[in-house]
Amino acid sequence: MVIGALTQHDLWIAPVAQRLQRQPVRVLEPEERTIEAALRPKNLHDFVGQHRVRKQLSLVLQASRMRGRTADHVLFSGPPGLGKTTLAMIVAAEMNAPLRISSGPAIQHAGDLAAILSSLSEGEVLFLDEIHRMSRPAEEMLYMAMEDFRVDIVVGKGAGATAIPLELPAFTLVGATTRAGLLPGPLRDRFGFTGHLEFYSVEELELVLRRSAGLLDLKVNSAGFSEIAGRSRGTPRIANRLLRRVRDWALVHGIEQIDARSASAALDMYEVDKRGLDRLDRSVLEALITKFGGGPVGLSTLAIAVGEEPETVETVAEPYLVREGLLGRTPRGRIAMAPAWTHLGLAVPDGVFGQDTLDLFGPDTEDEESAADWISNTQ
Numbered sequence: 001m002v003i004g005a006l007t008q009h010d011l012w013i014a015p016v017a018q019r020l021q022r023q024p025v026r027v028l029e030p031e032e033r034t035i036e037a038a039l040r041p042k043n044l045h046d047f048v049g050q051h052r053v054r055k056q057l058s059l060v061l062q063a064s065r066m067r068g069r070t071a072d073h074v075l076f077s078g079p080p081g082l083g084k085t086t087l088a089m090i091v092a093a094e095m096n097a098p099l100r101i102s103s104g105p106a107i108q109h110a111g112d113l114a115a116i117l118s119s120l121s122e123g124e125v126l127f128l129d130e131i132h133r134m135s136r137p138a139e140e141m142l143y144m145a146m147e148d149f150r151v152d153i154v155v156g157k158g159a160g161a162t163a164i165p166l167e168l169p170a171f172t173l174v175g176a177t178t179r180a181g182l183l184p185g186p187l188r189d190r191f192g193f194t195g196h197l198e199f200y201s202v203e204e205l206e207l208v209l210r211r212s213a214g215l216l217d218l219k220v221n222s223a224g225f226s227e228i229a230g231r232s233r234g235t236p237r238i239a240n241r242l243l244r245r246v247r248d249w250a251l252v253h254g255i256e257q258i259d260a261r262s263a264s265a266a267l268d269m270y271e272v273d274k275r276g277l278d279r280l281d282r283s284v285l286e287a288l289i290t291k292f293g294g295g296p297v298g299l300s301t302l303a304i305a306v307g308e309e310p311e312t313v314e315t316v317a318e319p320y321l322v323r324e325g326l327l328g329r330t331p332r333g334r335i336a337m338a339p340a341w342t343h344l345g346l347a348v349p350d351g352v353f354g355q356d357t358l359d360l361f362g363p364d365t366e367d368e369e370s371a372a373d374w375i376s377n378t379q
């Protein structure tokens with residue numbers, strides 16, 4: 001089978017290093033990246049929470065170690081900051097295998113993927129972050145590589161094109177995605193194990209914070225941990241970020257041991273409220289209520305109103321707002337639920353949806369398109 005058309009330039013002349021080093025989409029601040037790396041659990045034992053995924057993954061890895069084989073391909077899905085990249089690194093560490101990192105947006109041509117695949121060593125773990133953003137031709141090349149550990153590379157164009165079959169060493173692909181629903185079925189089916197990460201409980205976040213405080217050499221009492229954990233939106237990355245902001249506040253105010261009061265004062269200053277909503281979350285709710293009378297309003301219109309990309313609103317703010325019962329996703333667009341009005345200190349108008357979370361779409365559909373489908377199906 002011949003997949004994708006590659007020129008000699010694509011394949012051999014363009015420097016591989018340049019291809020591998022393209023920027024990922026989500027760019028973290030340099031300080032944040034260094035600290036994230038330092039706080040990242042290095043093995044499954046240190047990885048807090050996600051009991052189900054951890055247990056299942058541990059079994060998959062243990063079985064492949066016992067068989068002396070490379071592990072099956074693994075996919076991690078879930079909202080940002082819950083530990084997908086961390087788990088990918090843990091897979092390599094637990095398998096004692098080298099790790100190669102790239103991401104969907106960096107793989108725009110089949111040649112980009114061929115360059116990576118052809119340089120893998122036996123047993124290597126290839127981590128593809130944001131795998132749903134890979135180009136179609138690269139995706140098709142990946143199907144074959146995952147299943148048969150080989151690719152057909154086409155050199156040249158038109159009548160003179162030649163397919164060069166290339167055998168690949170056995171490798172483990174670890175994919176991560178915040179949008180599992182956007183992955184094509186054939187790709188999803190080729191993963192031997194899929195772990196869906198859930199938001200963390202406050203107790204689990206306290207454990208994450210305890211571990212991080214230990215590593216950062218910070219003194220925090222139990223009430224301080226629970227104050228920070230309660231405002232962390234179920235997300236370890238946010239918990240660690242808030243801990244660092246509280247650390248800064250305590251340093252400047254000369255506080256040795258952080259308690260609930262100092263944590264609370266610090267986080268109020270950074271505009272992270274009791275419920276963990278930050279500026280973006282609140283501006284989404286405010287726009288929805290003050291500009292659109294509580295909705296329904298389409299995702300892209302809402303995103304423009306808050307000056308953000310629709311994807312940011314959908315993947316960063318919405319999952320938590322929906323989970324908290326503050327925002328509802330309906331086929332006609334987003335709506336503010338009763339608790340959102342209350343949270344912003346406004347009276348709840350009659351007829352506003354109540355306490356239940358409302359997500360009539362599931363996590364990954366585009367609202368305008370789905371609304372059109374839904375409306376045409378119901379007419």
Ligand SMILES: Nc1ncnc2c1ncn2[C@@H]1O[C@H](COP(=O)(O)OP(=O)(O)OP(=O)(O)O)[C@@H](O)[C@H]1O
Pocket residue numbers: 026035036037039040041046047048049050079080081082083084085086087176178208236237240
């Ligand atoms: N289970 C956990 N236990 C302890 N710390 C964790 C855990 N999960 C995540 N973290 C911390 O949260 C940070 C963010 O995790 P990670 O980068 O793995 O998230 P992600 O799911 O890959 O996010 P994104 O979708 O934005 O890439 C890590 O640096 C790590 O310190």
Ligand SMILES: [Mg+2]
Pocket residue numbers: 084085086129176
């Ligand atoms: Mg990640």
